[in-house]
Amino acid sequence: MEGLGPLGFTPDSLAQESLRFQAKLRAGLDTLHQVHDIDYGATAREEVWRDGKVVLYRFRGNTLPNGRAPTARVPLLIVYALVNRPYMVDLQDDKSIVRGLLERGEDVYVLDWGYPDRSDRYLELEDYIQRYIGGAVDHLRHEYRMDGVNVLGICQGGAFSLCFTALNPHKVRNLITMVTPVDFHTSDNMLGNWTRGLDVDLFVDTLGNVPADVMNWCYLTLKPWRLFVQKYVGMVDVLDDPKALEDFLRMEKWIFDSPDQAGEAFRQFVKQFYQGNGFLKGGIEIGGRTVDLRNIEVPILNIYAEQDHLVPPASSRALDGLTGSDDYSELSFRGGHIGIYVSSRAQREVPQAIHDWLAQRAK
Amino acid sequence: MQGVDDFEAWNRRYWNAWGDALRATQPAGAATMPGWTDAMDWWSRFARGGLPQGDEAVSRFNAQAQGWFGQMQQLAAQFAGRPANAGDIASAWRQALGGDGANPFAQVFANMPGSTQTDPSKMFEAFAPWLQSMQRDGRSWLSLPAFGFAREHQERWQHLAQAQVDLQEQGQAYQALLAEAGQDAFSRFERKLEARSAPGKQLDTVRALFDLWIDAAEEAYADIALSPRFRDAYAALVNAQMTLRGRMQKEVEQLGSQFGMPTRTEVDSAHRKIVELEREQRRLRDAIEALMRQSSRMQASSAPEVPPAVAPKKAAPKPAATKKPAAKATTKSTRPASKPKPGRTR
Numbered sequence: 001m002e003g004l005g006p007l008g009f010t011p012d013s014l015a016q017e018s019l020r021f022q023a024k025l026r027a028g029l030d031t032l033h034q035v036h037d038i039d040y041g042a043t044a045r046e047e048v049w050r051d052g053k054v055v056l057y058r059f060r061g062n063t064l065p066n067g068r069a070p071t072a073r074v075p076l077l078i079v080y081a082l083v084n085r086p087y088m089v090d091l092q093d094d095k096s097i098v099r100g101l102l103e104r105g106e107d108v109y110v111l112d113w114g115y116p117d118r119s120d121r122y123l124e125l126e127d128y129i130q131r132y133i134g135g136a137v138d139h140l141r142h143e144y145r146m147d148g149v150n151v152l153g154i155c156q157g158g159a160f161s162l163c164f165t166a167l168n169p170h171k172v173r174n175l176i177t178m179v180t181p182v183d184f185h186t187s188d189n190m191l192g193n194w195t196r197g198l199d200v201d202l203f204v205d206t207l208g209n210v211p212a213d214v215m216n217w218c219y220l221t222l223k224p225w226r227l228f229v230q231k232y233v234g235m236v237d238v239l240d241d242p243k244a245l246e247d248f249l250r251m252e253k254w255i256f257d258s259p260d261q262a263g264e265a266f267r268q269f270v271k272q273f274y275q276g277n278g279f280l281k282g283g284i285e286i287g288g289r290t291v292d293l294r295n296i297e298v299p300i301l302n303i304y305a306e307q308d309h310l311v312p313p314a315s316s317r318a319l320d321g322l323t324g325s326d327d328y329s330e331l332s333f334r335g336g337h338i339g340i341y342v343s344s345r346a347q348r349e350v351p352q353a354i355h356d357w358l359a360q361r362a363k
Numbered sequence: 364m365q366g367v368d369d370f371e372a373w374n375r376r377y378w379n380a381w382g383d384a385l386r387a388t389q390p391a392g393a394a395t396m397p398g399w400t401d402a403m404d405w406w407s408r409f410a411r412g413g414l415p416q417g418d419e420a421v422s423r424f425n426a427q428a429q430g431w432f433g434q435m436q437q438l439a440a441q442f443a444g445r446p447a448n449a450g451d452i453a454s455a456w457r458q459a460l461g462g463d464g465a466n467p468f469a470q471v472f473a474n475m476p477g478s479t480q481t482d483p484s485k486m487f488e489a490f491a492p493w494l495q496s497m498q499r500d501g502r503s504w505l506s507l508p509a510f511g512f513a514r515e516h517q518e519r520w521q522h523l524a525q526a527q528v529d530l531q532e533q534g535q536a537y538q539a540l541l542a543e544a545g546q547d548a549f550s551r552f553e554r555k556l557e558a559r560s561a562p563g564k565q566l567d568t569v570r571a572l573f574d575l576w577i578d579a580a581e582e583a584y585a586d587i588a589l590s591p592r593f594r595d596a597y598a599a600l601v602n603a604q605m606t607l608r609g610r611m612q613k614e615v616e617q618l619g620s621q622f623g624m625p626t627r628t629e630v631d632s633a634h635r636k637i638v639e640l641e642r643e644q645r646r647l648r649d650a651i652e653a654l655m656r657q658s659s660r661m662q663a664s665s666a667p668e669v670p671p672a673v674a675p676k677k678a679a680p681k682p683a684a685t686k687k688p689a690a691k692a693t694t695k696s697t698r699p700a701s702k703p704k705p706g707r708t709r
Contacts, residue, residue, distance in 0.1 A: 006452065006556040007572070008565030011443045017568050018436070025406050032421065033413040121631065122638035131645070190588055197598025199605070206609040208631065217475060222588075224471050225580045232428035233573065235420060249416045256419070 028239030053114030061102030071105035081156035100351025123262040126287030148173035183318035212258035299327035403429040449556035468541035526607040551579035
């Protein structure tokens with residue numbers, strides 16, 4: 001087709017492509033009705049602590065096919081973001097960071113924030129950081145009879161974990177931050193750009209809790225064509241593959257399973273982090289106490305994703321040099337904000353890297 | 364499954380006819396896909412009925428993806444097997460989406476799953492009957508100076524009307540930026556097509572052409588969305604939405620209170636008190652626990668070191684000094700950690 005410009009297809013190849021598209025749609029009429037299980041959660045877990053709607057789960061590695069009891073003596077607490085649900089770290093058998101950690105002998109706990117309702121509107125960052133994370137950490141310290149535990153903070157949960165560690169340095173033994181925003185004003189941070197001029201007082205005073213619909217709309221509009229047009233054309237590709245369709249629908253379920261955001265905590269987070277860029281400029285106060293990252297002297301592993309459109313790498317990497325730790329490492333992951341949990345590369349690389357890093361610091 | 368069989372038969376005829384039309388020698392623009400939307404609507408209808416998540420995904424496909432992909436198929440059909448340069452194709456795409464006034468971003472945003480809290484146009488849809496009625500009834504006095512016994516009501520309604528006007532203005536400013544992104548996307552699309560004109564780089568499928576447009580559109584959008592202009596317009600739009608919404612809520616509260624209904628403000632007030640009481644209760648509990656621990660430690664340390672057999676029957680009096688540290692402990696806002704026991708190491 002040389003000399004025909006940029007289009008290399010013929011009427012015949014176009015017709016063939018259309019027939020393939022049609023065949024996929026036809027297959028979808030069956031597979032969409034055959035998929036019955038898109039439940040999430042690959043690993044057995046048990047509730048070990050609760051404060052209101054917030055629950056701490058322990059995941060059981062010995063229930064896995066090649067399962068075993070934890071060999072790590074220090075528990076690893078995973079702190080997820082308030083947006084979306086934490087089951088992303090244990091989505092399904094072959095997409096589970098939790099499972100990968102358990103298989104390597106880690107003793108894994110996940111803090112589940114639950115779904116805030118109207119009565120939670122006045123929960124503040126102090127509640128989330130000192131009361132809930134603090135409560136879970138104290139529970140583990142008590143159960144394991146040790147001063148500090150290992151903490152893995154993810155995304156906004158990473159920012160919370162940094163605050164918690166700065167405020168309670170003796171309670172954390174090793175800190176891992178994953179796709180965690182630190183500098184909220186990098187030039188490639190779209191959310192940071194949009195929130196900077198927002199009258200967040202008016203926003204929260206009007207809405208109360210921030211509805212999940214608003215959060216979802218905001219995230220979809222970060223990449224409107226990819227996330228709301230291209231993705232669903234891509235769905236047609238997997239309509240004849242029940243397993244792939246099941247995976248697609250499970251991911252859809254997670255994406256749109258967003259809790260409302262407690263109004264006061266949202267107000268404080270936007271003001272102090274997105275607008276004030278407090279990790280860099282100072283001024284973050286949690287429950288009347290100033291957060292100073294230089295108080296963090298424990299080893300830090302900072303994992304970021306190279307193609308992260310929500311938390312750009314530069315935003316995460318800004319942590320380097322801000323803390324008082326003399327044992328700071330970075331891990332660059334080739335993928336995006338979601339791929340770092342669910343891609344096959346992530347399953348191979350992320351749990352192993354975390355396990356190795358912790359093991360080196362356990363000696 | 365009679366319906367599915369009917370769909371299959373109809374669909375087969377439709378696709379075969381379209382394939383035949385494509386294979387036949389057609390003048391430019393003659394190969395079209397009549398009934399594409401109907402076909403997709405029909406497919407969506409039969410595809411539903413499984414899991415709710417499946418139905419939702421089908422709805423999202425039908426809301427946007429099928430329409431855009433159908434249009435791209437039509438574009439491809441116009442040029443299949445014919446010499447065409449990047450400019451011709453990009454121009455035809457622009458025409459298909461509305462010509463010089465095309466605003467593809469507005470179309471995408473309008474069909475996103477939104478609610479009255481996000482999309483300005485949907486806010487208007489939801490509130491329109493009420494606002495229109497108020498405007499119709501109040502047009503004569505909305506612009507008059509407020510006075511008399513109804514002065515406060517009139518002022519409130521004037522503010523509400525002004526908020527509506529503000530939102531319309533901010534919505535237009537935001538749409539103008541989206542339109543700008545759209546025009547930039549067409550230019551980028553043409554440049555990307557140009558880059559694919561070299562031998563060996565040509566696009567072999569409609570899907571590849573579609574993906575190229577997506578790349579162009581996302582790049583154009585990112586450029587605008589990361590700009591200070593967009594930051595200002597976005598903030599102004601959201602602030603205007605919240606202002607109007609807040610004033611609407613006030614009106615509803617006003618109405619509710621007239622009938623003795625509990626209002627949101629009252630419910631919020633109760634929730635605030637509960638959270639504050641809970642917080643205070645936790646602090647007191649923590650302080651009491653700290654006191655008790657401290658007291659236990661002091662009792663243990665002050666116990667006389669004598670053999671049990673000669674120990675006094677009465678407990679040793681507590682030293683007066685215990686009060687001082689206890690007072691300090693009450694100022695702590697978080698629960699002090701229990702004394703760590705010898706810890707296991709990893």
